[in-house]
Amino acid sequence: MDIPYLPGLPFMGKTGRGLLRVESKRFTCLRPSLRPRRRPFPPPTDNAAEPGSAHSGTALEDSMVTLAEVARQAGVSPSTVSYVLSRKRSISDDTRRKVEAAIEALGYHPHAGARALASNRSNILALMVPLRSDMYVPVIMEIAMAVTTEAREYGQDVLLLTKDEGTRGVRRIAGSGLADAMIVMDVELDDDRIPVLRETDTPAVLIGLPADPAGLACVDLDFEATGAACADHLADLGHRDVALIGEGEGVYQRHTGFAALTLRGFQRRAAERGLRAMHRACEGTYESTAGILSRILEERPSTTAFVVQNESAIPPLLSLLRLSGRAVPEDTSVVAICPDQVALQSSPRLTSVSIPAEEMGRRAVRMVMAQLEGDRGESVTLLPPILTVRESSAPPSAS
């Protein structure tokens, strides 16, 4: 059943008759001269409930149904139809019903461009994602999906931009009115998109925490607290020598804040709790993980616990620990910073701090919508880490 446009929540609407099919219609845009121009104002037929009028027969001249046609069909003026749709003025129940019936019967959808032009709102949110990322791809995907889903709740669509369009992309969007607002992922500490966002005064939310968030809205996991939570958990269990296997060098060098913050939180809390903490960057391949693991164990054989912040290093790490005869969690504890999905899919299931990807995506949309409704848009939201104890962490063996 098809769902024509009906006012109210984005997904409302019952069934309609469906647009009639025009054989060999296809877009003829490249030959614009062929496109028939419509008469200035077609003479109104008298009233509603007149199925045999403009839309009888077997084919539509043009599959685009306009608001004016709906108005004619319903026997009201175009502006009335518009007000039924926007609910910006009161409309009698009677009229509303007639208009809604006409909308259904014709399978009307408002023309997005016309709407954007007249109302100065496109109902589109731009989402800027990293093209290729050091970050775990599923997290990005989950955020993107959450943003898209939540945006639809607000009647917004999502435009996908890649980070490599950079400031140019931001300006293009801000300048063309293609989107009403932006959600920016993979934010670097000193991201060059930020000044452009400020300058063009685009409503925006960053997913990630830049060095200077003044005047901006940001959401992120509180990575410093995350590092601290991992240290706490291991200290509580009684470990004394612990190591953090982090992201690749690139991530630290590109000045993406989260890796450095995690490390800082981890090291500080470790110090406070009397743990000896090591740290190694890891590219995530089997080889690099193997190298790092053996170096750590060589340098400090008393290490009994690992915190892993690089999702792709998890399978190699578990595999290597098994091979080297270290049982998890009996001999060695592992705490991961990763999406729940990854933690649950491993064997043993991992004690982990989850990356609240969906929550961040949803929040970003809500914050950006608040800005579109007048909110100042200056806020930093750090989501508290949640450490879930599973099967990969335990007190160190007595030996």
Add this chain to the structure above:
Amino acid sequence: MDIPYLPGLPFMGKTGRGLLRVESKRFTCLRPSLRPRRRPFPPPTDNAAEPGSAHSGTALEDSMVTLAEVARQAGVSPSTVSYVLSRKRSISDDTRRKVEAAIEALGYHPHAGARALASNRSNILALMVPLRSDMYVPVIMEIAMAVTTEAREYGQDVLLLTKDEGTRGVRRIAGSGLADAMIVMDVELDDDRIPVLRETDTPAVLIGLPADPAGLACVDLDFEATGAACADHLADLGHRDVALIGEGEGVYQRHTGFAALTLRGFQRRAAERGLRAMHRACEGTYESTAGILSRILEERPSTTAFVVQNESAIPPLLSLLRLSGRAVPEDTSVVAICPDQVALQSSPRLTSVSIPAEEMGRRAVRMVMAQLEGDRGESVTLLPPILTVRESSAPPSAS
């Protein structure tokens, strides 16, 4: 440096002066009555090169620069500016230069909505992706990124839709003119979006192969040939007993074609080559992989090679083989059907048929653009599988 809109390739353009900033501007859309309406037609100032005219001072009234303003600044008519931009009529070099200078100076970007309204083209491609998929997420992401990148080459933007919007989403897009065309991922054998695509006559490309592709454009990896290629490779090496570890039951039941096709190609070629072939569906968790592996080896201990079509089953499988003392490739060969990235990240690096995600994304865009330029849009493109021999396959041990 900011890049105003300049005609030509999407990314062209040099530097501009930047939009002036208006303090506390923000969108005031919810109070539309406050939005200042512009005078019907502002009196033209006389000529170009008049920097002190409308845009002097310290702030713009309204940050939106219009084509009319560019025209005034350049001392030509609005239609001339439009033709400079669209290259649809010849323009003298002199005029072109003046107009381009004005565009740069003002930081002009055409208003997307106005453009869409007047030209009946939004320059947006809708991409429908699965919300949650049994498929390997990075593949989806890679396709999405390839589509976005390639689309920009054609001056198009990409609108992200989720599969769960289903037929409603397709109708909404087709009806509202929000996008010019659709690219549909995660196509099921009997996908209900297909009839709607046909009915609304929307230019579209499917990534995936439905049961009846008549009248549609599709791209996909040739999975039947992929299964066959795996069987061939193992037969060539001299294996006699082989097993295919496939996707989860759900994938087969949802009637997604690729899993069934792979299996068919594998079994047929195996039979032709005199191999004994088994098949098991696998959910991809460690536990399910372990169960399947032990059942296979129990049922047919002479099995010396595995084909894996489930990316998440790869790490567990390799881990389990190691634990059970079977060396890869000395004792057991493994051939994967997965993105190169996964094959290269495993240890040993896997012989694999790669999933040409980027290629599919790019092709989909090209095909859809061809349709927008008049192509009939009926074609099935099956990309030939490429099997790359790496370190995980070898002749079976002599024993």
Add this chain to the structure above:
DNA sequence: GGGGATCGTCGAAGCGCTTCGATTCCCGAC
């Protein structure tokens, strides 16, 4: 029972762009 509110509706203007003639100018061919 008359005067303001309020409600429901309509007409018209305009959003910023594209595109269709029409117009002007210039050139070469006759």
Add this chain to the structure above:
DNA sequence: GTCGGGAATCGAAGCGCTTCGACGATCCCC
């Protein structure tokens, strides 16, 4: 010379929608 035709430009008419102001018709309160 004259005329056809191309090149370069302009003016104006829309594209489909939103929104403002206006205008009857009720309604309510003194």
